[in-house]
Amino acid sequence: MSSFLRSMMENLAPPSNSIAAFPLLLSFLVLFSVICLLKKRVLINNPRGTMKNLPPSPPKLPLIGNLHQLGLLAHRSLQSLSRKHGPLMLLQFGSVPVLVVSSADAAKEIIKVHDLAVSNRPKLRTIKRLLYDYKDVSMAPYGELWRQMKSIYVVQLLSNKRVQSFRNLREEETALMVQKIRELGSALLPVNLTDMFMDLTNGVLCRVVLGKKYEEGEGGDEFKTLLRDFNTLTGSVDIGNFVPCLGWVNWVTGVDAKIDRVAKGFDEFLEGLVEERLKLDTDGGDDGEGNNNFLDMLLQIYKDNSTGISFDRDCLKAQIMTAFAGGTDTTYTFLEWEMSELLRNPRVMRKVQDEVREILSFTGKPEIVEEDLEKMKYLKAVIKEAFRLHPPIPLLVPHEAREDIRVMGYDIAAGTMVTTNAWAIGRDPSTWDEPEEFRPERFLNSPIDFRGHDFQLIPFGAGRRGCPGISFATVLGELVLANLLQKFNWSLPGGAKGEDLDMTECGSGIVHRKFPLIAVATPR
Numbered sequence: 295m296s297s298f299l300r301s302m303m304e305n306l307a308p309p310s311n312s313i314a315a316f317p318l319l320l321s322f323l324v325l326f327s328v329i330c331l332l333k334k335r336v337l338i339n340n341p342r343g344t345m346k347n348l349p350p351s352p353p354k355l356p357l358i359g360n361l362h363q364l365g366l367l368a369h370r371s372l373q374s375l376s377r378k379h380g381p382l383m384l385l386q387f388g389s390v391p392v393l394v395v396s397s398a399d400a401a402k403e404i405i406k407v408h409d410l411a412v413s414n415r416p417k418l419r420t421i422k423r424l425l426y427d428y429k430d431v432s433m434a435p436y437g438e439l440w441r442q443m444k445s446i447y448v449v450q451l452l453s454n455k456r457v458q459s460f461r462n463l464r465e466e467e468t469a470l471m472v473q474k475i476r477e478l479g480s481a482l483l484p485v486n487l488t489d490m491f492m493d494l495t496n497g498v499l500c501r502v503v504l505g506k507k508y509e510e511g512e513g514g515d516e517f518k519t520l521l522r523d524f525n526t527l528t529g530s531v532d533i534g535n536f537v538p539c540l541g542w543v544n545w546v547t548g549v550d551a552k553i554d555r556v557a558k559g560f561d562e563f564l565e566g567l568v569e570e571r572l573k574l575d576t577d578g579g580d581d582g583e584g585n586n587n588f589l590d591m592l593l594q595i596y597k598d599n600s601t602g603i604s605f606d607r608d609c610l611k612a613q614i615m616t617a618f619a620g621g622t623d624t625t626y627t628f629l630e631w632e633m634s635e636l637l638r639n640p641r642v643m644r645k646v647q648d649e650v651r652e653i654l655s656f657t658g659k660p661e662i663v664e665e666d667l668e669k670m671k672y673l674k675a676v677i678k679e680a681f682r683l684h685p686p687i688p689l690l691v692p693h694e695a696r697e698d699i700r701v702m703g704y705d706i707a708a709g710t711m712v713t714t715n716a717w718a719i720g721r722d723p724s725t726w727d728e729p730e731e732f733r734p735e736r737f738l739n740s741p742i743d744f745r746g747h748d749f750q751l752i753p754f755g756a757g758r759r760g761c762p763g764i765s766f767a768t769v770l771g772e773l774v775l776a777n778l779l780q781k782f783n784w785s786l787p788g789g790a791k792g793e794d795l796d797m798t799e800c801g802s803g804i805v806h807r808k809f810p811l812i813a814v815a816t817p818r
């Protein structure tokens with residue numbers, strides 16, 4: 295409370311509990327608040343003599359601003375706030391201004407007009423410690439290091455040609471999962487699809503990124519735990535980022551110690567891998583995947599001085615971490631939601647099964663191969679619809695404005711964090727007819743795609759900082775889904791109906807199912 299207000303109240307306060315002076319006190323308080331608000335507005339609007347038109351904001355608390363309004367599922371809380379305050383809304387997380395983007399038009403204007411200006415990432419304390427001082431491509435500030443790493447990802451590690459080259463590996467890992475499901479199904483045992491998808495994506499990413507799989511007993515368990523902790527830590531809100539004087543909270547709650555343990559555990563693991571690979575190289579050995587893996591490709595660039603690209607060992611390890619962590623949980627979460635929606639919607643399940651089975655019987659082949667996927671139009675529509683309703687990272691990855699910009703008539707200051715609510719955009723009734731319904735037909739005669747050109751569907755983000763793993767993730771998703779639908783009939787345990795399936799969400803960065811997806815597979 296300001297000394298002015300305090301002294302005014304002291305002067306006005308009657309000696310007894312008399313209420314006689316109350317209306318007068320109230321009038322003064324109202325007048326004082328109005329003066330304060332006007333003064334504040336003039337200060338905000340006119341720091342250098344120029345009027346600023348800020349986006350609407352909900353009221354905030356001292357010190358923490360709007361942080362208390364985030365809730366456990368931030369994408370949902372932000373959606374309800376944006377319904378009140380509009381598709382461009384300015385929140386305050388402690389000392390950090392945060393622009394929340396909740397409509398396709400607003401996202402389009404930001405990416406089409408201001409992509410370069412918002413291509414920074416905010417500096418977050420947990421990320422700094424887990425990702426080698428922001429040396430990985432996903433959280434590096436906009437600049438030379440990011441440009442070089444992103445071009446390695448786009449041109450070398452995840453180019454269409456490279457993604458094609460992982461085809462055998464994808465088919466092998468999918469066949470392994472199908473075999474496990476078949477065994478459970480034949481023994482009339484339910485299948486934990488969440489575990490199956492986690493193992494599958496873990497296996498694929500291990501082979502693609504590291505060149506080999508880590509099974510249980512070979513450090514595989516420890517690796518999985520580290521990865522789970524990594525994703526939980528990077529997705530959680532660290533209040534010290536926004537309210538520096540509360541930075542000690544993570545120390546008291548033990549989160550700091552956990553970050554140190556995970557960072558150290560991963561560094562030891564990655565260091566061991568790099569050493570092992572460098573030694574193999576000297577001995578002229580083979581790593582099992584014919585050097586067609588990210589680690590070997592990155593090592594080649596790391597050692598080769600003629601490419602014009604140079605990075606240190608920490609940077610190398612940071613890229614491996616990102617590819618692995620960025621690719622595994624997102625892809626398994628996407629498979630989990632996709633199958634959940636099919637189990638909840640038997641009509642759609644039958645229709646997509648008919649399509650997959652018909653195409654396979656037409657080709658006369660015993661197994662689905664990737665060329666067949668091209669013909670599966672309804673399956674592709676199912677995947678788009680699942681991405682619309684369940685983008686695995688509902689709030690995408692935050693950006694940061696590098697300079698002052700003007701969006702839809704509002705002034706946004708340099709340093710503002712920019713968060714896009716892809717989840718809310720996918721359910722916006724002004725864009726989508728019956729947005730809460732799982733209706734893949736809406737995509738059948740529509741050119742809308744999720745590759746970053748159609749802003750009403752952006753589960754992978756868009757623009758310069760958009761995800762380079764789109765083809766990698768979708769071709770795997772299509773192959774897995776087509777196999778599961780072709781080879782098995784699916785139902786829920788105990789004869790439960792689709793509408794009984796619990797769809798509760800959980801998690802803050804990557805949002806997955808709260809409860810594992812359990813289903814019964816009947817082999818055909």
Ligand code: HEM
Pocket residue numbers: 431432433444447616617618620621622624625628685686687690691692753754755756758759760761762763764766767
């Ligand atoms: C369903 C699967 C996936 C989803 C939904 C997804 C989603 C995203 C999103 C929302 C972003 C941030 C975009 C933005 O800032 O605007 C991102 C960035 C990124 N993703 Fe993915 N991703 C997936 C799979 C993958 C895979 C498989 C890889 C690599 C193996 C990958 C690597 C990356 C990288 C390196 C970035 C950082 C790009 C940058 O900052 O320039 N992602 N992803």
